Amino acid sequence: MVAVGILMxxxxxxxxxxxxxxxxxxxxxxxxxxxGVYKLLGSLLxxxxxLTMTGLMDGIISALVQPFADTxxxxxxxxxxxxxxx
Numbered sequence: 001m002v003a004v005g006i007l008m009x010x011x012x013x014x015x016x017x018x019x020x021x022x023x024x025x026x027x028x029x030x031x032x033x034x035x036g037v038y039k040l041l042g043s044l045l046x047x048x049x050x051l052t053m054t055g056l057m058d059g060i061i062s063a064l065v066q067p068f069a070d071t072x073x074x075x076x077x078x079x080x081x082x083x084x085x086x
Contacts, residue, residue: 001049008042 008015015038022034029037051057 002046002053003049005042005044005046005049008045009039012038012042 012035016034022037025037026033048057051060
């Protein structure tokens with residue numbers, strides 16, 4: 001993912017020429033914004049790839065999901081009507 005993110009940022013023009021302009025996007029964000037969105041997506045892909053590669057993404061996902069653990073029956077999947085194993 002990191003390599004694809006770097007390539008997406010470095011070769012934005014090639015990606016845009018390969019996929020064409022995203023008219024639905026440029027309608028709302030302005031002419032030529034496809035390049036900026038590809039650079040943004042490439043940067044995010046690179047960061048998420050690096051975090052996943054180093055194992056830091058697990059901590060981030062756990063921190064984001066933890067507040068909802070009690071609401072949805074815990075992260076382990078035990079829902080209403082299930083009994084914990086001894």
